Amino acid sequence: MSTRVDPNLLIDLQDYGAVGAEKCFNCGTCTAMCPLTSDEHPFPRNMIRLAQVGAKEQLLASTDPWLCYYCGDCASTCPKEAEPGETMMALRRWLTAQYDPTGLSAKLYTSETAVIKTIVRIGLIVLVLFIGYHALTGFHNIVTNSVQLNTFAPVMLVWALVLLHGSMLFYRMIAGVFKMSRHVLAPVTMGNKVPLRIYLETLPVYITAFATQRRWRDCHGDDEEKHDDGRWFKHFLLVTGYVTMLVLILGFLWWFQTDAFYPLWHPQRWLGYYATIVLIYTSSEILIGRWRKTEQLHRFSQPTDWLFPTFILTGAVTGIFVHIFRYAGWAWPTYIIYVIHVMAMVAMLDTEVGVGKWAHLFYRPLAMYLEAIKAKVREEQLVPDFAPTGTD
Numbered sequence: 001m002s003t004r005v006d007p008n009l010l011i012d013l014q015d016y017g018a019v020g021a022e023k024c025f026n027c028g029t030c031t032a033m034c035p036l037t038s039d040e041h042p043f044p045r046n047m048i049r050l051a052q053v054g055a056k057e058q059l060l061a062s063t064d065p066w067l068c069y070y071c072g073d074c075a076s077t078c079p080k081e082a083e084p085g086e087t088m089m090a091l092r093r094w095l096t097a098q099y100d101p102t103g104l105s106a107k108l109y110t111s112e113t114a115v116i117k118t119i120v121r122i123g124l125i126v127l128v129l130f131i132g133y134h135a136l137t138g139f140h141n142i143v144t145n146s147v148q149l150n151t152f153a154p155v156m157l158v159w160a161l162v163l164l165h166g167s168m169l170f171y172r173m174i175a176g177v178f179k180m181s182r183h184v185l186a187p188v189t190m191g192n193k194v195p196l197r198i199y200l201e202t203l204p205v206y207i208t209a210f211a212t213q214r215r216w217r218d219c220h221g222d223d224e225e226k227h228d229d230g231r232w233f234k235h236f237l238l239v240t241g242y243v244t245m246l247v248l249i250l251g252f253l254w255w256f257q258t259d260a261f262y263p264l265w266h267p268q269r270w271l272g273y274y275a276t277i278v279l280i281y282t283s284s285e286i287l288i289g290r291w292r293k294t295e296q297l298h299r300f301s302q303p304t305d306w307l308f309p310t311f312i313l314t315g316a317v318t319g320i321f322v323h324i325f326r327y328a329g330w331a332w333p334t335y336i337i338y339v340i341h342v343m344a345m346v347a348m349l350d351t352e353v354g355v356g357k358w359a360h361l362f363y364r365p366l367a368m369y370l371e372a373i374k375a376k377v378r379e380e381q382l383v384p385d386f387a388p389t390g391t392d
């Protein structure tokens with residue numbers, strides 16, 4: 001592995017939200033307190049040390065920032081108030097930017113102006129697409145004496161655009177996944193190919209971590225004697241809410257966006273209601289927590305920390321209004337709020353998938369998956385002279 005150092009790394013990390021790493025004198029108290037650390041992964045102390053000396057390559061090859069769930073135990077015991085949990089958070093943002101092939105992530109994380117410009121630009125593109133479509137069709141598709149949403153925005157056309165947009169975002173995400181994998185596996189495989197069998201044998205690690213995020217349950221939170229199941233459960237609820245919505249929109253939009261009026265027991269209604277209620281509750285809870293700053297993980301907020309829950313809340317509230325106005329038979333309010341809903345959702349996906357906070361959803365389980373692959377490579381001695389464990 002390269003031993004080149006980047007003398008500006010610590011300063012760069014400040015742009016990503018590191019607020020006290022320069023004060024750390026490496027006593028290790030934080031690592032001793034961390035419920036998720038291990039001999040192989042003695043974070044956060046090792047990560048702060050690498051950041052201080054500018055060891056960029058070692059940081060890129062490490063999964064440790066993704067193994068931290070920001071329970072905050074380390075920060076409360078640091079004698080220098082170096083905010084180690086916040087440095088771990090800043091490293092996750094920085095790593096996301098390093099994996100992103102488009103450069104958008106770095107801009108969003110380091111510039112508020114870039115965040116605003118990106119959102120406005122995407123919103124305007126969506127608006128122009130709607131206006132352009134209706135201008136081309138002579139505005140005949142706007143029925144105003146009743147609500148005809150699927151005439152105003154033909155569902156198969158919207159669905160085709162959703163799938164096209166989704167494919168582009170998926171490519172961006174996968175490019176990041178490959179880049180992270182290359183960095184993390186290189187020190188162990190040393191140019192050798194990992195057999196496909198090992199990727200497949202360890203795949204359950206990824207699936208389990210993605211579906212449950214169960215490592216989070218080992219965090220202690222406010223009570224050191226207990227596990228912090230409350231926060232884990234709220235996060236789990238949030239994931240079920242937006243995964244339900246993503247599945248409905250990506251796979252079943254032709255069924256979900258309808259002009260029909262279904263009875264209350266119909267799955268189209270209660271799936272939508274479930275996702276909406278969960279998303280409004282969890283996103284409001286996150287926003288209130290960030291505003292109050294009572295929990296360690298909410299004490300410091302970057303603009304991008306506000307962005308995801310704000311978009312989720314906006315999407316859920318505008319979605320509910322589309323539903324109410326449609327059932328009330330108000331044509332123009334339905335169409336206008338539908339356009340705002342689509343503008344917000346496209347802007348959210350463009351500023352989150354693979355480049356923002358939402359990237360954590362993929363990178364955390366990927367970190368555990370790559371660690372399982374590394375362990376298997378070592379166990380089977382596929383590379384005789386592999387690198388030592390850990391990144392300390």
Ligand code: SF4
Nearest residue numbers: 024026027028030078
């Ligand atoms: S962050 Fe604080 S507790 Fe951790 S090693 Fe540095 S000074 Fe010690």
Ligand code: SF4
Nearest residue numbers: 034068070071072074
């Ligand atoms: S925030 Fe929690 S999980 Fe992360 S390093 Fe600190 S104690 Fe460990």
